[in-house]
Amino acid sequence: MIGITKGLMEAWRLISTFDSEIYGIIGLSLIVTLSSTVLSALLAVPLGVLIGSNNFKGKNIIVRTINTLMGLPPVVAGLIVYLLLSRTGPLGYFGLLFSPGAMVIAQVCIVTPIIAGLTMASIRLKIKPVKETCQGMGLSKGKTTRLLLHECRYPIISAVMAGYGRAISEVGAIMLVGGNIQFKTRVMTTAIVLETGKGNYGKALALGIILLVISFAINWLIHSVQEGKSYEGRSVKG
Amino acid sequence: MRVEVLKAEKKVGGRKILDASDFTIESGRIYAVMGPNGAGKTTLLRILAGIEQSAFSQILYDGSELVPRDKIAYMTQSAYLFDTTVGKNVLLGIEDEGASEEEMNRAVSDSLRKVGMEGFLEAKAKSLSGGEAQRVALARILIMKKDLVLLDEPSSATDIKGAELIEEYIQEVNKNERTTFVFTTHNPSQAQRIADEIIFMNSGKITEKGVPSRILNKPENEETERFLRNWRIANV
Numbered sequence: 001m002i003g004i005t006k007g008l009m010e011a012w013r014l015i016s017t018f019d020s021e022i023y024g025i026i027g028l029s030l031i032v033t034l035s036s037t038v039l040s041a042l043l044a045v046p047l048g049v050l051i052g053s054n055n056f057k058g059k060n061i062i063v064r065t066i067n068t069l070m071g072l073p074p075v076v077a078g079l080i081v082y083l084l085l086s087r088t089g090p091l092g093y094f095g096l097l098f099s100p101g102a103m104v105i106a107q108v109c110i111v112t113p114i115i116a117g118l119t120m121a122s123i124r125l126k127i128k129p130v131k132e133t134c135q136g137m138g139l140s141k142g143k144t145t146r147l148l149l150h151e152c153r154y155p156i157i158s159a160v161m162a163g164y165g166r167a168i169s170e171v172g173a174i175m176l177v178g179g180n181i182q183f184k185t186r187v188m189t190t191a192i193v194l195e196t197g198k199g200n201y202g203k204a205l206a207l208g209i210i211l212l213v214i215s216f217a218i219n220w221l222i223h224s225v226q227e228g229k230s231y232e233g234r235s236v237k238g
Numbered sequence: 239m240r241v242e243v244l245k246a247e248k249k250v251g252g253r254k255i256l257d258a259s260d261f262t263i264e265s266g267r268i269y270a271v272m273g274p275n276g277a278g279k280t281t282l283l284r285i286l287a288g289i290e291q292s293a294f295s296q297i298l299y300d301g302s303e304l305v306p307r308d309k310i311a312y313m314t315q316s317a318y319l320f321d322t323t324v325g326k327n328v329l330l331g332i333e334d335e336g337a338s339e340e341e342m343n344r345a346v347s348d349s350l351r352k353v354g355m356e357g358f359l360e361a362k363a364k365s366l367s368g369g370e371a372q373r374v375a376l377a378r379i380l381i382m383k384k385d386l387v388l389l390d391e392p393s394s395a396t397d398i399k400g401a402e403l404i405e406e407y408i409q410e411v412n413k414n415e416r417t418t419f420v421f422t423t424h425n426p427s428q429a430q431r432i433a434d435e436i437i438f439m440n441s442g443k444i445t446e447k448g449v450p451s452r453i454l455n456k457p458e459n460e461e462t463e464r465f466l467r468n469w470r471i472a473n474v
Contacts, residue, residue, distance in 0.1 A: 132318070
């Protein structure tokens with residue numbers, strides 16, 4: 001209990017004194033996690049919709065692969081990205097290893113299957129009634145897709161949120177490909193690991209509390225957006 | 239629209255669930271498809287709508303083998319409404335037709351009034367009961383003014399008053415627009431009230447077809463007789 005109180009006080013001191021290192025770590029954490037989540041969503045949502053709403057040869061293998069990758073251990077993803085980006089690797093030419101770019105790439109590998117898998121599952125639940133209703137009304141494929149996305153908007157946003165949750169809490173992959181370099185690639189999770197290792201429990205706990213608050217604030221924001229949105233069609237007046 | 243069914247066949251897992259042939263849906267008439275559960279009524283409607291694909295079927299729509307999707311409307315048994323207002327759900331059927339906003343709003347209000355849902359224009363569709371949703375779904379289908387309308391148990395979830403409104407609306411559209419209707423029902427009284435002809439099905443086959451007075455009073459087929467026995471005892 002004393003440790004938690006001390007941690008809270010340390011967190012307040014670090015935030016209120018505008019500790020430049022802490023703010024740098026928070027800023028980089030947000031940039032990396034939000035970038036990787038946005039990029040993953042841009043890849044995964046269309047992929048999930050495409051797979052979930054169509055039947056084709058080899059679909060089962062793709063679905064099972066995505067489901068398997070949803071549980072991909074971050075260190076394994078980190079290791080693969082590390083090998084690809086290392087100087088002797090196929091993408092070593094770009095010199096991305098130990099940079100925020102490498103951290104984003106590693107997180108995209110972890111988050112994309114999560115968003116794609118959850119999007120796919122939500123689409124599969126709605127596709128039959130939506131498709132049959134639209135076919136029955138003779139609506140175009142474009143309009144059917146738009147209505148399908150509208151019907152699945154909450155689960156899709158939840159899928160993106162789940163992806164973001166994984167990104168902000170992830171430590172193994174970004175530690176490997178980012179290297180936890182001070183003022184360059186150190187983010188909240190890697191800093192917590194480092195400070196705990198050094199015995200600075202107060203600072204580690206402070207970062208943990210800030211991490212939780214940021215996570216809560218972003219979730220709150222996304223929920224507000226979700227609740228405020230509705231079908232953007234023509235209005236009907238009686 | 240005149241529909242000639244030369245052959246309508248559907249197999250699932252090697253078992254024939256529909257094997258109907260040589261019957262005609264005449265333009266501007268109302269047909270009730272009746273029969274026990276699993277008789278193939280829904281499959282027949284889905285094949286006529288072009289939603290169910292069947293390589294073994296041969297159907298002519300006004301003489302053409304191409305399914306004129308833009309002239310056919312099909313309503314599923316479990317009415318699905320989109321997660322928006324009731325008004326916008328009905329509007330979906332006509333919003334791309336290029337009519338003025340005023341015309342569309344009037345059409346939506348009229349259509350909802352005919353199914354007794356005029357007070358629900360701004361209500362959330364997901365807040366409706368099953369029967370109310372079914373009435374809205376019917377309003378959404380009938381506002382589109384298609385040539386052939388296929389309805390799978392259109393009043394299965396509604397109360398007596400709701401069913402009456404649905405029947406009146408179907409008859410009105412049939413009379414004014416010369417729309418051809420094919421609907422499935424388990425209610426012989428409903429078929430008697432609004433259908434010009436009854437198509438009776440059993441085990442995927444059409445066992446009888448004719449005017450309601452004949453089918454309901456003097457069924458020729460043993461299965462039809464058995465299916466209608468209790469209703470006939472109470473009504474004939």
